[in-house]
Amino acid sequence: MRLKNYFISGTLIIVPATISLWILWKIFIFLENLIGQWIQKAIPQFYVKGLGLVSLIAIILILGFFAHNVLGKRVVRYIEKLFLSVPVFNRLYQFVHSILQQIFRKEKQIFQEVVLITLAEGISTIGFVTSKESVSRQQEFDYWTVFVPTVPNPTTGLVLIIHKDRVKVLPISVEQGMRILLSFGIYNISNATDKSKSYNSEKN
Numbered sequence: 748m749r750l751k752n753y754f755i756s757g758t759l760i761i762v763p764a765t766i767s768l769w770i771l772w773k774i775f776i777f778l779e780n781l782i783g784q785w786i787q788k789a790i791p792q793f794y795v796k797g798l799g800l801v802s803l804i805a806i807i808l809i810l811g812f813f814a815h816n817v818l819g820k821r822v823v824r825y826i827e828k829l830f831l832s833v834p835v836f837n838r839l840y841q842f843v844h845s846i847l848q849q850i851f852r853k854e855k856q857i858f859q860e861v862v863l864i865t866l867a868e869g870i871s872t873i874g875f876v877t878s879k880e881s882v883s884r885q886q887e888f889d890y891w892t893v894f895v896p897t898v899p900n901p902t903t904g905l906v907l908i909i910h911k912d913r914v915k916v917l918p919i920s921v922e923q924g925m926r927i928l929l930s931f932g933i934y935n936i937s938n939a940t941d942k943s944k945s946y947n948s949e950k951n
Contacts, residue, residue, distance in 0.1 A: 778803055842901070861924035862893060862914040863936075864907070873917070873924055873936075874907065896928055 783799020813819040831837045845857040858875035865871050874893035891911055896904040917924070917936060926934045 775800065782806070838903075858894070858921045858924075861917045861919050861921060862891070863917055864893065864895065864909065864914050873927060874914070875921060875924060877906075879911075880908075898928060898931060901928055 779797065779799040781799065782802045783794070783796075786798055786802060787794045814823045830840045858877060859879070860876040862874050862876055863871050864874050872895060874895040876891050877894050878892045880890050880892065889911060890908055891914060893907045893909055893914065894904055895907060919936065923934075927936060
């Protein structure tokens with residue numbers, strides 16, 4: 748019995764660690780090859796593993812610096828217009844762009860809240876509120892526009908215009924909602940709610 752418990756404990760340590768290292772290695776290889784393969788062909792005598800990733804980071808920083816200049820902003824806007832004019836690619840670009848804005852620029856909330864939508868009795872899904880629109884004289888937010896991503900391809904989904912009484916706002920952040928989606932529900936609403944409660948109690 749002890750050996751079984753030792754084996755389970757050891758497995759719970761080594762398997763997540765191995766998978767995490769494997770994912771990080773795959774990410775490193777992918778990012779390294781974006782620039783590294785060109786460096787290796789151009790100057791093979793100076794190429795070492797990791798130079799491609801360092802070069803990629805340097806290019807990102809240079810582009811970021813350029814994008815903050817007056818001229819750079821105009822060029823970036825022009826490039827974005829070109830991206831948005833390409834069918835199919837524009838949807839993917841907008842989705843990835845909105846997610847990155849949500850992560851790095853929290854003051855520009857693309858998704859406002861995470862909500863629970865009931866599709867049928869006993870069947871619900873989560874969605875992300877993108878806007879709230881008033882259709883009454885009292886200027887109340889009667890209808891909400893909610894984006895419901897699909898899995899495994901979250902770049903596609905449904906855009907619902909739904910009355911506020913038909914949705915339930917979840918006490919979790921947009922990041923946690925995305926984590927639920929991208930983990931195929933392994934990281935669930937209960938996990939996210941518990942973390943939000945513990946975070947709020949630590950702040951108080």
